[in-house]
Amino acid sequence: MKFDKEEWKKKLEERLLEKFSVSLKDASPFEIYRALGETVMSFIARDWYETKKEYSKTKQAFYFSSEFLMGRALGNNLINLGIDKEIQEFLKELEIDYNQIEDEEEDAALGNGGLGRLAACFMDSLATLNLPGQGYSIRYRNGIFNQYLRDGYQVEKPETWLKYGDVWSVMRPEDEVIVNFGNTSVRALPYDMPIIGYGTKNINTLRLWEAHSIVDLDLGVFNQQDYLHATQDKTLAEDISRVLYPNDSTDEGKKLRLRQQYFFVSASLQDIMKNFKKVHGREFSKIPEFIAIQLNDTHPVIAIPELMRILVDVEGVLWEDAWEIVKKTFSYTNHTILAEALEKWWIGLYQEVVPRIFQITEGIHNQFKNELAKLYPNDTDRQNRMQIIQGNMIHMAWLAIYGSHKVNGVAELHTEILKNRELKDWYELYPEKFLNKTNGITQRRWLLKSNPQLSSYITELIGDAWIKNLSELKKLEQFLDDEKVLNKIWDIKIEKKKELVEYLRETQGIDINPKSIFDVQVKRMHEYKRQLLNIFQVYNLYQQLKQNPNMDFTPTTYIYGAKAAPGYKVAKGIIRLINDVAQIVNGDDEIKDKLKVVFIENYRVTVAEKIFPAADISEQISTAGKEASGTGNMKFMLNGAITLGTLDGANVEIAKEAGEENEYIFGMRVEDIDELRKKGYDPRFPYNNITGLKQVVDALIDGSLSDLGSGIYREIHSLLMERGDQYFVLEDFEDYRRKQREINRDYKNKISWAKKMLKNIANAGKFSSDRTILEYANEIWDIKETKIK
Template sequence: MKPSEHLEEIENFKSAYIKKIEEVSGEYLSESSLLNQYEALAELVMDKIASQWAKTRSQYDEIPHKRVYLFSIEFLIGRLLKSYVNSLDMEETVKTAMAELGLDYETILSQETDPGLGNGGLGRLMACFLESSATLGLPFHGNGIHYKHGLFEQKIINGEQVEVADNWLRHGYPFEIRKPNEAVIVKFYGNLHSEKINGVLTFVYEDYEPILAVPYDIPLKGYHNNTVNSLRLWSAEPIEEFDLPSFNEGQFLDAVRHKSEAEAITQILYPNDNKFDGKQLRLKQEYFFVCAGLKRMITRFKRYNNDCLDEFADKICIHINDTHPALCGPEMMRIFMDEEGLSWDDAWKITVNSLTFTNHTVLPEALEKWPVDMMKFLLPRIYMIIEEINRQFQEELRSKSGLNELQINSLSIIQDGQINMANLAIVCCHSVNGVAELHSKILKEETFNGYYKLFPERFHSVTNGVTPRRFLINSNTGLRDLITESIGTDWLNNLFDLEKLMTFKNDAPFFDRFNRIKLDNKIHLANYINAHNHISVNPESIFDIQVKRIHEYKRQLLNALQILHLYNHLKANPHIEIVPRTFIFAGKAAQGYYFAKEVIKLINAIANLVNNDKDIRDQIKVVFLANFNVTLGEIIYPAANISEQISTAGKEASGTGNMKFMMNGAITLGTMDGANIEIHEAVGDNNILTFGLSSDEVSHFEKHGGYSSVQIYENDHRIQKIMHQLIDGTFGHLASFQSVYDSLLLYNDTYFVLKDFDSYATAQHHINELFKDKNKWFEMSLSNVAYSGLFSSDRAILEYQKNIWKTL
């Protein structure tokens, strides 16, 4: 663009923005609030995206491509305004226009709230996939739930997690369009009876509870192109909002009861399922968005295909993200048979050929199971279909597989009064994939070995990826600009081009700028910590960071105990000098997960102890950042020196935080678990720090025994000291961590924290020595950026497209 054209674009934008401010606020710019300024910018951007959105939809209809619909209980999309601006290639125009109007662009952006639509890696992966698909110009769309209050907002009060409602919609959401004309009815409870209608056995559903599912569409904009795909989220609403007769009779609560019960379905993500009502609500959620999404999708398909379903599986792929949408299989069968009049065999063929499934875990507690009685009561027709799917599957095994009854029963979808949703998904889908090489190997050899022997052709592996647009290009602009100035712009469309950066490993000016950018990012995070936690940290220290969901297998506990050991070492040796270290944690514990909350409390107790002890001369600091979300991640990842990926080997499916840290130049400290293995292969032995048991060793201990945490304790004086500190009043007379102590010694340390402690402490000491060699550390950091191309979600999407979804 010529300079004169750019100046004209800036002036046009300023004029449009001033006018928009007056429209949204009824005030002049000088009198407008920050929220008005944000709303005006959001509306201007949406105006530009909307026309591309409409054009994209029209093009998909005119040039039929196979469409992929991603069904997921979570879509952790993060803030969108900055992403939209950059994807429209308007960053410089908007920044300059704002500055000339006397406005602070970053402050305006900060008015946006993170949408409460997801929690962790599962939801973030789907967001990355949608962004990559749009950037690659592919017709892929999302289908999920429009949560009113998300998971929860995490506050840390007196060192403990406290959950409050995440009111992310308090000012509305400018990037969604409500479409009540496309609402559908979802049915719960009720009774079934069968009758012959025109000679066909038909199931009649009566006395059900109808819930209205209303869609909200959010545009997903491709980077520097004209593609805009859709994320459709369903909100639960009552058919009749207000019962006037009940109100007039003085039954005021009854008048709004149905409205409250209906809206409860989409109030929050992952309601606590420790009790019956919470568990039933979660099952309601899972069927609700599956039923609504499939109904509308099939209706649309028929409209554009002459009411014919023969080519459905050739033109539509429905991808199940983990087991939460596993009811897609029986619901498709219900729609095809009960509403479209297909035979069982024809419906089954379309269903299996349309569905694909990604599994995200090997943890038994994460493999969903639903009580038969609950499913039968809540979804009587769906249960009937599941029962028939299972019966026919078992009959087929008896006639063709040569398996005995014990083996057949082990593969049953229904076992011990429970419906195993992973088994249901495998039987109903023509593809099942893991999300890293090790994870996929474990699925085939252990978790789903029986199914793998039956259907080896169904099992695939696609290592996860993350979008470089959000987690490098838009959030680490200093590094982005340095890379572009050094190797050109091709890397923006092909992350493998980052390998060219290795030619600069001995370039002194590049070295200086690279390190200065990292320091600036660390200063930015340090300022955030000071503002939110009132803790002053040294930006020149090693930023050692572990941010992810708090869970025993992710082993934040191992990290915390090692910090306590380091503190003890510094206390015992007051004159020793180490490279200053700042340990940073963030992540939420599930509301009903008591032990994970105890770990958060322990981390904060250690922080209080360490940060206030003058004897250690601020050589280490500990920080727990509350309410981890995508926006906070965008501040954290660019600032990290160390990426803590220390899960018990064989327990983490893949991880995606490890990839975000890597492409921002952090060095992975991790076990050989999940995608850490592929990171190790990409960067080589010298550019990663590994420790701990292998997955095979963990598996051997779990299957055959032989591990004694007490024996480890008895032979390691460091562990003895830190274990005693958990219960001896070190953290105050009211702060005993007996449950943590018991989990490690009384219950034999399920996740091998003490077993890996020595190896982990050794690796931590090695970091201290490595960081002193600035040239070596720079080369390690640069190598991680340079070889991060494999971990782009663009690569992952193309692999799915070629090998699983078959859209190429």
């Protein structure tokens, strides 16, 4: 976009007068932020309209995801429009601090973890590559939650990102649809967010649905002065789009989750079908020629029976013909190996919430059951374990595989595990359906935006082609022995560490040493991700430093950031444990200059943009075979952090690309774990035989650490010692501790360490979401580049 300073100033002044009745010189930072956002929206309006028009003529991909973790939009949009520096300079001339303006924007509360951030990166790549694609999800009014710490415990408060509306959303009431449940109906009101590609005029769309009641007020009940019940229907309807992943530990929570899933896929499919019919009429056999729908994990899999309902019940298509259309239209991404994350629904609940969808699901089940009987007449065990409905449960992953033409894993190791173990039956039946699509991240947000210092230096060394083709980074390898370059890479890292130090001082009152090693683990809090292994090692290290104050040790800061699901008691206990250890370590005057423990409150995209560029060590320590891919590992790598990890998920490919000698790989491999399980694993063996481990584990129950009477530490102790340590925390402890000591020694050699950093940056090219999306486009969706004129 060309930047005309006078035109921008005029538009800004107009917006401020229209919306707030203030001049530019008198406007508050919030008012300027809103006016700036609206000005951007006005400049892109024509291109957005033209993009939609062009895409309607060709095949499009529709990405169904329960979450899109977008982060702030202003800075990213200005970068992708190519006017970020001009805007900052323009505001500076007006004596306006751009950073203050950017800080007025709340993170869009539409996601939680890697699943949602991957979806957001994919949206950026689709637009940048001029590919006809659109996202669909829910417009969560209160997101997942804002996290606060009280006495070391996680406290959840609602995210209120929409309290003043959202400048980046456009309401589309003309596209409102009705979603019918068993005994009620709700209005689905769409809001469109523009997805601006880098260096292109194409503007893609993320459509988000907000739930509203058919009638907001029962006036008769209100006039009887029963005010609570007069708005009951409105409240129940709006609950559907209120919170991401509501606590589902009760039946009511489960019903709400199912309503959410059905609400968003039904609204989205009605929308897609309406637009298809505008162009192609009733030629429904052409649907797979013009529509590809990607199911991002099992949350949106109810879309398969819903499309069958629309085709059969609404449009009168024969069942057999409708099923052929459905299979060719859908594809499914599996994001997990964890059995508990492969969604299953109790049929009684399903019947109550979506009775017609249950009937159709049952029809699909019976159809497949008959196919299995013909395929495996002498193997009833196989027939039974592959059935979609087993006992009283509907297996959504089985429904997804049966109803899709492609099924993909998200890292090479993950896909192989799916094919050879978790989904072995299915792979043997449908080998042509299975393929790998290693995840990726957008370098525009995770390097260009979050690390301008490193971005500028890379461009100085090799040009700026890497911004749209990340494999260009390979050219940096020519500088691996150039000490001037290595020193500069080191200096940039120190600068980013100082920025994080300043942020933590301002927001949490924590002071840390920027010259210490920043060892970082930021991700969802979950037992398989093994934050517990990390904090055990830190506590053991603290004890060693107390016993031997003069030991040779490079000062280290251990940084954590994570939210635990509201109903996940053990995960919340681990957060408490980290903060308990932090209190002991940080409060010890003998240790404070050597060791520090920091838990960052309310981890989110905006904070992540400060953390990834500042990290020295990327903790990717999940139990081998449990992490599907990970994308945080890629963001760290791109910013020059070294991976300390197991050979799990995409860590395998990171080590392969940059060389295992440039990472710190530890722990059992998948095959080692399989072997140990066969032999029988007894956690008491490492507990009794690894120096210092018994003392760490016993601290959970001997009073050394305090859970303030909650009993959660005793439960964690029981999970390890009495219930089998299923994530092998104790078994991997010694190898993990050994790698930590290696890191501590190696960091002293500045040039050698900087060379590892540069080697990682130079070999991060594979992990661009542009590469991933091109693979989806060519091998799954069959969509082509469509540039607007």
